[in-house]
Amino acid sequence: KQDYVIGYVLGSQWSGSSKPLTYTQMASARNLKVLLPLAPASADQIITDVAVYLNLMQPVNGLQDQLLNGAWTLAQLKGNTMSPSAQNGGIQTFDPNTGATLGWNVGWSVASSVASINNDLANTGRTIEIDLTTTSSSDNTLGVNVDGQVGFSVGSWLEFSTEASASYDMSRTSGTSTECSVSIVYAGYSMVPLAPTPWQQATNVGFYAPDPVAQAVANSGQDVTGFQFLSAPPYRLGPVADGGNFGVLTNLLVANYPTITITYEHADYATFAQSWDEKVSGNLTLFGFIKLGSFSQGAYGSTVTSSTDNSSFTITFSASPEVTAVPQNQKTAYVVGAAVANPGVTH
Incomplete structure (x- = not known):
């Protein structure tokens, strides 16, 4: 007392x-x-x-x-x-559809302006390209090799879901083949630096101060002065490389929706053409969990190019006009990757 x-x-x-x-x-x-x-x-x-x-x-x-x-x-x-607020450095969000202001959130800053990000995305001469090959594997799975390196096995590598709730596994749909080469091209990308608002002791503005977490991690199990965890946290606070899952975003690599080109070998184009409709749009899922678009009217449309024989053909998925022709506040970019910092890691 x-x-x-x-x-x-x-x-x-x-x-x-x-x-x-x-x-x-x-x-x-x-x-x-x-x-x-x-x-x-x-x-x-x-x-x-x-x-x-x-x-x-x-x-x-x-x-x-x-x-x-x-x-x-x-x-x-x-x-x-x-309890973030204007006084302690919080930021207020808004509804991109109506413009109505929403509640307060903890403060974050984006170092790149909207104009700078748009300019980067408009520069489609800068590309990120990933090349894949798929082959049949055991146990009803597919082997996927990335850029010629030793790959991995998946149940499905690409799924196309249409507005009418139809779903196509692009390695098992009639007329396709499990043997194909794939090109995923992101034309126009931007690296966007992000930062949480750091806590300023003198003004009590901001919320992010990693030192107490880092001290508590370093002091764990030791009878020393300084910050300590009263109970074990539910996170792995080590480096990401060691399985750590407690991090703060520092950079996002965003791009325009990728164009995916699939060239099938040992296929049956005539059978495929009977069931495929190039006018239908939909959304893509890569490797069973990576969503390449969730636009309600379908983020992707397709074009098909046949070869001189019936055993090979190429299908190209590209972003639908509905995805790109939206108001500024409703535009989205595809997140290719991210970088994180770990508050619990001091080296």
């Missing part, structure tokens, strides 16, 4: 300081009352008693300072994270 009165009432409320006065500051003051301009007129006896107490506690004031500062820091970070 004494520590609460000294640390919170005197050090914070009566001092009027944005950061609480430390025990050491109060103990070493020639006139403690001068440091407490907001103290009520009837507080003289309390201030006198506290000065005596602080003098007696001088040997442990340093430890008390650390406890007070640590508790205050965590309280500010938790408050700013749980």
Whole structure:
């Protein structure tokens, strides 16, 4: 109770300081009352008693300072994270369809302007290309090799879902083949730096301060001063390379929707052409879990090119006009990859 009165009432409320006065500051003051301009007129006896107490506690004031500062820091970070506002650096989002403002969220900044990102995406001469080959594998799976390297096995590598709820597995649809070469081309891309708003102690603006997490990770299982986890967190706080799953986005690599070109070998074009409709649009799913578009009217359309014989043909999926001809606030780009920083990793 004494520590609460000294640390919170005197050090914070009566001092009027944005950061609480430390025990050491109060103990070493020639006139403690001068440091407490907001103290009520009837507080003289309390201030006198506290000065005596602080003098007696001088040997442990340093430890008390650390406890007070640590508790205050965590309280500010938790408050700013749980209740973001304009005053503590939060940002307000809006509905891209109606323009109506929504609630407050913790602050993030994007270093690239919308115009800069649009310019990057419009530069379709810059491309990212991924080449795949697929072959039959055991247990009804497909072997996928990426850029000529040793690959992996999947149940389905590309699925085309149409507005009419029809679904086509592009390696098992009538007339196709499990043996094909694939080109995935992202024409126009942009690297977008992101950053959470860092916590500024002097102004209590922002929410992101990785030091307490890093300290708690480093101090885990050790009888040392500093931040500690009271209970084991539900995350793996190590590096991503070691399976860590607690990270903060620092960069997003975004691009226009990719164009996917599939060239089938040992196929049957005549059979395929009977069931395929190039006028139908839909959405693509890569490797069973990577969504290449979720537009309600279908993000992709297709064109088919036959060869001189019936055993090979090429189908190309490209973004539908509906995806690109939308208002600015409703435009989306495809996320190719991301970079993260791990607050729990200090090296």
